[in-house]
Amino acid sequence: MDDDRVEYNYETGWPNNVVSGVLRSISAYTRQDRVRGFKIGITNDPERRFRDGYAHAYHKMAVVYQSESLENVSELERLLVEHNRELADNIISGGGGNYGDPPYYLYVAMR
Numbered sequence: 389m390d391d392d393r394v395e396y397n398y399e400t401g402w403p404n405n406v407v408s409g410v411l412r413s414i415s416a417y418t419r420q421d422r423v424r425g426f427k428i429g430i431t432n433d434p435e436r437r438f439r440d441g442y443a444h445a446y447h448k449m450a451v452v453y454q455s456e457s458l459e460n461v462s463e464l465e466r467l468l469v470e471h472n473r474e475l476a477d478n479i480i481s482g483g484g485g486n487y488g489d490p491p492y493y494l495y496v497a498m499r
Contacts, residue, residue, distance in 0.1 A: 391435045393447065398454045398493065403464040406453065410464065411471060413452045414496050418475070423498040427477040428468050430461050432488040434495055446497040453494035461492040468494070 397413065399406040418426045427446070431437035438449040455461050469478045477499075 391438060393443070394435050394438050394449045394451065396434070396451045398451045400454050403460050403467065407464060407467055410452050410468065410494070413450070414468060414472070417450050417452075417496055417498060418472075425477050426472075426475070426496050426498045428465060428472065428494070428496050429478075430458075430465055430485075430487055430492055430494055432490065432492050434493050437495070438497065442497045446499040449495050449497045451493045451495050454491050456490040456492070458487060458490070458492050461494050465494055 399409050399413075414426075414428070417423070427442075429437070434449060434451050438446075442449060453461065453464055469476055469480075472478075
């Protein structure tokens with residue numbers, strides 16, 4: 389089932405090669421005149437994650453990065469949460485959950 393509240397517009401590659409592009413994407417999605425708040429996270433199933441974890445409080449999710457490497461996705465998540473520390477709803481800069489099998493996706497959920 390495709391959920392039109394989940395948008396796929398992601399980059400791939402080494403975190404240090406894509407971080408500036410992903411930052412620009414997140415900034416475009418999360419401008420203060422468009423959203424009230426946002427959260428950055430990792431999943432291997434964006435639509436399930438949105439449905440089960442965010443649909444009650446967030447209106448949209450944008451998938452901004454994809455990798456077979458959990459280490460790469462985790463590093464990029466850490467950098468992005470740290471960069472958006474004052475704005476994002478994230479309490480810590482990294483989840484640490486069991487994400488299942490690859491591919492892994494980095495997303496921003498918006499409210």
